[in-house]
Amino acid sequence: MSNAKELREKLMMKDRKGAATYSPEILKEADDFAAGYKTFLDHSRTEREAVAYIKKLAEENGFVPFEQDKQYNPGDRVYIINREKAIGLAVIGKNGTSDGVRLAIAHIDSPRIDLKPNPLYQDGGLALLKSHYYGGIKKYQWTTIPLALHGRVVKLDGTTVDIRLGENDDEECFIITDLLPHLDKEMATKTMSKAFTGEDLNILIGSYPLDDSDEKDLIALNVMKLLNDRYGITEDDFLSAELNFCPAYKTRDIGFDRSMIGGYGHDDKCCAYPSAIAAFDTKLPECTCITYLTDKEETGSDGNTGMQSDFLRYFIYDLAKADGNEGYRVLSKSKCLSADVNAAFDPTYASAYEAKNCSYVNEGVVISKYTGHGGKYDTSDASAEFMGEIRAMLKKNDVKWQVGELGKVDVGGGGTIAKYVANMNVDVVDLGVAVLNMHAPMEVISKPDLYMAYKAFYGLFN
Numbered sequence: 354m355s356n357a358k359e360l361r362e363k364l365m366m367k368d369r370k371g372a373a374t375y376s377p378e379i380l381k382e383a384d385d386f387a388a389g390y391k392t393f394l395d396h397s398r399t400e401r402e403a404v405a406y407i408k409k410l411a412e413e414n415g416f417v418p419f420e421q422d423k424q425y426n427p428g429d430r431v432y433i434i435n436r437e438k439a440i441g442l443a444v445i446g447k448n449g450t451s452d453g454v455r456l457a458i459a460h461i462d463s464p465r466i467d468l469k470p471n472p473l474y475q476d477g478g479l480a481l482l483k484s485h486y487y488g489g490i491k492k493y494q495w496t497t498i499p500l501a502l503h504g505r506v507v508k509l510d511g512t513t514v515d516i517r518l519g520e521n522d523d524e525e526c527f528i529i530t531d532l533l534p535h536l537d538k539e540m541a542t543k544t545m546s547k548a549f550t551g552e553d554l555n556i557l558i559g560s561y562p563l564d565d566s567d568e569k570d571l572i573a574l575n576v577m578k579l580l581n582d583r584y585g586i587t588e589d590d591f592l593s594a595e596l597n598f599c600p601a602y603k604t605r606d607i608g609f610d611r612s613m614i615g616g617y618g619h620d621d622k623c624c625a626y627p628s629a630i631a632a633f634d635t636k637l638p639e640c641t642c643i644t645y646l647t648d649k650e651e652t653g654s655d656g657n658t659g660m661q662s663d664f665l666r667y668f669i670y671d672l673a674k675a676d677g678n679e680g681y682r683v684l685s686k687s688k689c690l691s692a693d694v695n696a697a698f699d700p701t702y703a704s705a706y707e708a709k710n711c712s713y714v715n716e717g718v719v720i721s722k723y724t725g726h727g728g729k730y731d732t733s734d735a736s737a738e739f740m741g742e743i744r745a746m747l748k749k750n751d752v753k754w755q756v757g758e759l760g761k762v763d764v765g766g767g768g769t770i771a772k773y774v775a776n777m778n779v780d781v782v783d784l785g786v787a788v789l790n791m792h793a794p795m796e797v798i799s800k801p802d803l804y805m806a807y808k809a810f811y812g813l814f815n
């Protein structure tokens with residue numbers, strides 16, 4: 354071997370080789386893992402649905418509802434639910450909370466189209482609903498695709514109706530219309546943000562009138578009658594409802610080699626699922642392990658179901674109290690993987706990325722030392738010490754990983770929940786899966802990357 358070659362081997366980073374570094378066995382395990390994930394994704398369009406699905410899996414895996422002021426023993430498995438929109442899974446460790454807890458936190462809300470409180474109207478012989486988009490979307494991507502309706506209506510008498518309509522092929526679905534190319538000469542000259550505004554995201558829901566009378570808005574009335582017949586709701590009930598329109602796409606394999614997965618809501622359910630499975634597979638850890646799946650990340654983590662609420666902190670305080678520990682001391686010794694996705698390099702839009710420091714499909718789980726924007730504003734920047742610890746943990750557990758910044762410096766940026774975790778005096782770093790066309794109605798990830806995320810969370814817990 355030449356001197357340069359020898360030194361290069363010894364001193365320099367290895368070239369990227371993508372999935373070529375995986376054995377056939379690992380690729381098979383990744384494919385098997387992806388099968389469970391795809392089913393989860395198809396049943397978890399909204400945070401409520403994700404909580405219900407994970408709760409069911411948790412119960413099948415021996416988790417029981419957490420009870421305050423109860424003594425727990427090593428190996429005990431509990432779950433706690435916040436307003437049906439966030440869920441915590443804990444496996445009590447041999448040392449309980451004495452050396453802090455190990456946390457994996459992902460979010461289960463995804464960008465979508467919410468209804469306004471007073472949405473129903475009729476215009477031009479059509480019935481439509483006014484919407485207010487949720488999270489960061491490129492609005493044009495959400496037009497002319499099949500949409501399904503998900504959500505809950507609370508009626509005046511306090512009873513609730515859960516709606517899930519448009520996912521099955523034999524059910525009706527909904528759509529946001531767009532202008533035909535022949536008529537959009539003016540629109541084509543506008544910038545993308547002006548060509549399609551938030552107030553243009555109106556959802557088409559009907560066109561038949563109730564009857565041939567002279568009453569006004571008979572098409573909207575007919576829709577309301579259909580809703581009343583099916584769900585027993587009136588127009589007033591929209592005022593106390595959370596109704597969300599999501600892409601009605603089934604999760605599918607992508608590519609001739611079926612190496613990737615296309616689906617709605619990978620951000621951040623492709624981290625939520627593996628972190629939950631890692632908790633299920635953890636039997637008797639040293640420290641108590643917690644997977645927490647939170648809501649409202651896409652809108653800034655505000656609100657009582659978001660990561661800025663004290664819900665998780667109180668849960669950890671309760672676990673600490675049961676061990677006779679002070680909650681704040683437990684937090685101070687705790688370590689967390691903030692499990693969120695990163696933007697995978699896309700050769701079609703190469704100029705948005707800095708090739709040496711962005712993440713790539715099939716290069717393993719992505720660690721983002723910091724996110725934020727500009728001069729590292731609005732982020733938690735993980736310390737060299739904690740990065741070192743996590744590097745060693747990933748190496749020990751044979752987890753393939755890469756680093757990832759979110760685009761070029763000053764080009765873009767974004768945030769995760771890591772900074773809110775760091776504010777609790779917890780060591781934290783972002784770790785997750787690389788995603789192509791993030792926040793689009795159909796996002797893409799690779800199967801081995803998803804599996805490496807699972808192995809990373811399992812490694813942290815064990």
Ligand code: MN
Nearest residue numbers: 620621693694
């Ligand atoms: Mn995310």
Ligand code: MN
Nearest residue numbers: 620621651792
């Ligand atoms: Mn996001």
